[in-house]
Amino acid sequence: MKYQFAHRMLNVKASAIREILKATANPDVISFAGGNPSTEAFPVKEIEKISGDLLAHQPISVLQYGITEGDQELIKQATAFFNRHEQVTKDGDQMLITSGSQQIMEFAAKILCNEGDVVVCENPSFLGALNAFKSLGAMLRGITYHNGQLDLEKLEAALSMEPRPKFMYLIPNFQNPTGMTMSLDVRRAVLKLAKKYGVLILEDNPYGDLRFGGEAVPSMKSLDEDGLVIYAASLSKIIAPGMRVACCIAPRDIIQKMVVAKQASDVHSNLWAQKVMARYLRDYDMNEHIDRISKIYKKKCHLMLDEMKKHFHPDVQYTIPTGGMFIWATLPDHVDMLSFVQKALEKNVAVVPGNAFLDDDTKECHSFRMNYSTPTDEKIIEGVKILGQITYEML
Ligand SMILES: Cc1ncc(COP(=O)(O)O)c(C=O)c1O
Known part of the structure; x- marks a missing residue:
């Protein structure tokens, strides 16, 4: 049988990362x-205790249907948590609990984009979001970096070009895949451009709390006074991604439209997970927890960077993150990145080819993404050494 799939799925390929991850099922x-997240970063005992308690004392409350907007106690706790350092929630805003922040990307495109509408994104950017936009018929217009920051001239050109974009998708903190952070000046400039051209911003901030160096930079949501920002906050990277709990904070009209989209999608997010998250946020010291896990990532990041410094050919450039989970390495122009990645896989080391994160993955790219949160310290040392040998073979 030849299946006739919808046109909007033609441009959406299986995620390159998922495909590579299949190869990594091989324990070698x-x-x-x-x-x-690192296996050491999960609050297992606490989640076990809360889950047991809830099931023993109020089982029906976690097993019953819930309301689409989200569990009221979680909304209360998450509002307090995400506003603890800065005012993210503004007058007239509402929160929607979603099944991971991935669902926020999908809903943003679902409620804002018609087939063929444009979404501006960083180039490179988070593949899961790009695929969500594409699967809903959106076209991507990618903006590259200049001196380690989003190129504002290119951004303005992309915002002013017809057809006008529906929104821009940005990851200002410890970006996936580059690990880079947008400066305060650039954040303010982007907001100014958003206002000038009437283009919304979808600010995705799953890594902001995983800071282990430098100073925190205010979110664009907190700086916004014009209802221009849809804020995606996730508990995946700081508590547990398997629970699929995230929060969207945005002007009420936008959230109300997302609520309708969610009713048509999954009705509401898993109530058991929401209630466990609410209790966790209420009963445990999140600052202490975040401090603990940020230290884990700091150690792993510095270990990977130290090993790269020791073993990589000096002509390989890479970002020095101060938080998050990724390093973005760039080979000189004369080296074929895909051959490098292939060679690495033959020697049993997997990295993600950088073109997977572009608005158009057929564009030339010499970069690849490395993650330090998941592998053990021993594997970081062993794997970087192997990659380093390949850099010397190929450069
Ligand atoms: C930048 C970014 N946004 C969103 C997500 C999705 O996270 P979740 O759906 O688990 O909240 C990820 C996951 O890797 C990510 O890197």
Whole structure:
């Protein structure tokens, strides 16, 4: 049978990362390709205790249907948590609990984009979001970096070009895949451009709390006074991605439209997970927890960077993150990145080819993404050494 799939799915390929991750099922492969929290970072005992308590004392409340907007106690706790350092929630805003922040990307495109509408994104950017936009018929217009920051001239050109974009998708903190952080000046400039051209911003901030160096930079949502920002906050990277709990904070009209989209999608997010998250946020010291896990990532990041410094050919450039989970390495122009990645896989080390994160993956790219949160310290040392040998063979 030849299946006739919808046109909007033609441009959406299986995620290159998922495909590489399949290769990493082989226990001999050292994977720097994933983006999972470290196994040491999960609050297992606490979640076990809360789950047991809830099931023993109020089982029906976690097993029954819930309301689409989200569990009221979680909304209360998450509002307090995400506003603890800065005012993210503004007058007239509402929160929607979603099944991971991936669902926020999907809903944003679902409620804002018609087939063929344009979404501006960083180039490179988070593949899961790009695929969500594409699967809903959106066209991507990618903006590259200039001196380590989003190129504002290119951004303005992309915002002013017809057809006008529906929104821009940005990851200002410890970006996936580059690990880079947008400066305060650039954040303010982007907001100014958003206002000038009437283009919304979808600000995705799953990594902001995983800071282990430098100073925190205010979110664009907190700086916005004009209802221009849809804020995606996730509990995946700081508590547990398997629970699929995230929060969207945005002007009420936008959230109300997302609520309708969610009713047509999954009715509401898993109530058991929401109630466990609410209790966790209420009963445990999140600052202490975040401090603990940020230290884990700091150590792993510095270990990977130290090993890269020791073993990589000096002509390979790479970002020095101060948070998050990723390093973005760039080979000189004369080296074929895909051959490098292939060679690495033959030697049982997996990294993600950088073109997977572009608005158009057929564009030339000399970069690849390395993750330090998932592998053990021993694997980081072993894997970087192997990659380093390949850099010397190929450069
Ligand atoms: C930048 C970015 N946004 C969103 C997500 C999705 O996270 P979740 O759906 O688990 O909240 C990820 C996951 O890797 C990510 O890297």
